[in-house]
Amino acid sequence: MEQPSAFHPASPILDFCPPSLPARWYTDPDHYARELREIQAKSWIYVGRASDLPALTLRRVEIAGQNLMLIKDEKGEIRCLHNTCRHRGSELCQHSEQKLKAKLITCPYHEWSYDLTGKLVRVPHVPETPGFDKSAHGLFTAHVKLWNGFIFVCLADDPPDFNAVPDIGAKALDNWPMENLVTGHRMTSVIKCNWKVFWENYNECLHCPGIHPTLIDMVPVYGKGVMSAAEMPGWAPGADAQSPLKSGARTWTVNGQPCGPEFANLTDAERTAAFTFVTLMPTMYVVAHVDYVRAVTVRPVSPEETELTAEWLFPAETLSAPGFDLANVVDFAATVIREDGEASEMNQRGLRNARFERGTLMPQEFDVFNFQQWVRRKLGEPLVSKEPRP
Secondary structure (H helix, E strand, O other), X not given: OOOHHHXXXXXXXOOOOOEEEEHHHHOOHHHHHHHHHXXXXXXXXXXXXXXXXXXXXXXXXEEOOEEEEEEEOOOOOEEEEEOXXXXXXXXXXXXXXXXXXXXXXXXXXXXXXXXXXXXXXXXXXXXXOOOOOHHHOOOOEEEEEEEOOEEEEEOOOOOOOHHHOEOOOOOOOOOOOHHHOEEEEEEEEEEOOXXXXXXXXXXXXXXXXXXXXXXXXXXXXXXXXXXXXHHOOOOOOOOOOOOOOOOXXXXXXXXXXXXXXXXXXXXXXXXXHOEEEEEEOOOEEEEEEOOOEEEEEEEEEEOOEEEEEEEEEEOXXXXXXXXXXXXXXXXXXXXXXXXXXXXXXXXXXXXXXXOOOEEEOOHHHHHHHHHHHHHHHHHOOOOOOOOOOO
């Protein structure tokens, strides 16, 4: 292990080895239910691309075990409504997606009808009843936020400030034409691990040398078990930035070459960096390359199951260009995601051991530590004190 003195004070490397979260937090059903209430239900959760939601179509989504539905009106405004009729609680949208026959949401049970804002407008087959106020029986709503063409929903009555959610700032992707990108490919899988296990794997590269042969070939610094040069002994601020990709590569594709024209408005620094990660806990991360963008969604399914959805986003012109090779783009990251899933499942299986109560983080796992501190904070648990660098 490197001595702490070998690292610059500005390095993110920890100078102590903090304890990890309790192992039971990854398997216990009661704790899982607590995290749904305190984290998932109170956070902004990604539910899909605005461009992929047709107008006048109901789409079912689930957040923290709650049955919801998205609706886009003719003007493009998107709302999220709870999928429960105010009469006796029947489900309104019975399918994953269903086209409306009129500009009304009608309950299939007793035909109560609501406009697209959720206002109750029709109660058929019964006479007017004194004391019944239709205006008090509208559908329950959830907060909606659009960001770079992504739709986010929050169930909390008082949602958190969205601008604080993207880890490197809400404007981090301003130089990419995000709202105009279209979905070229989508891949969904369920991996057998707790949702936090996947996020912890995402937040460190100590596993990269042993798990990701293709990735460390493309990004050689990952082969050293770190995510950036700032984590290396001897690094100092102000060093000239260099591309992290191997010689000759421009982007994350199988052959390292762009799948189409590079985005026109990127800065020199963004081109040199080759990829920009934006993390939005607890729901997704976005990887913006010079030629396309990838978004990965993390959705808890059960205490030991997590659904991953990866979406590859392109300019429409790139997708329709003669000779466009989708597999050259998708196969690279799909391999990495599969390897991360297998590693996460391996980690989950070990966490079930009765002798293992909690682990110990290494200095390079500073972002795992930050994530675990975030979880503790969301749950109102005591934080682990950081020891100052001497």
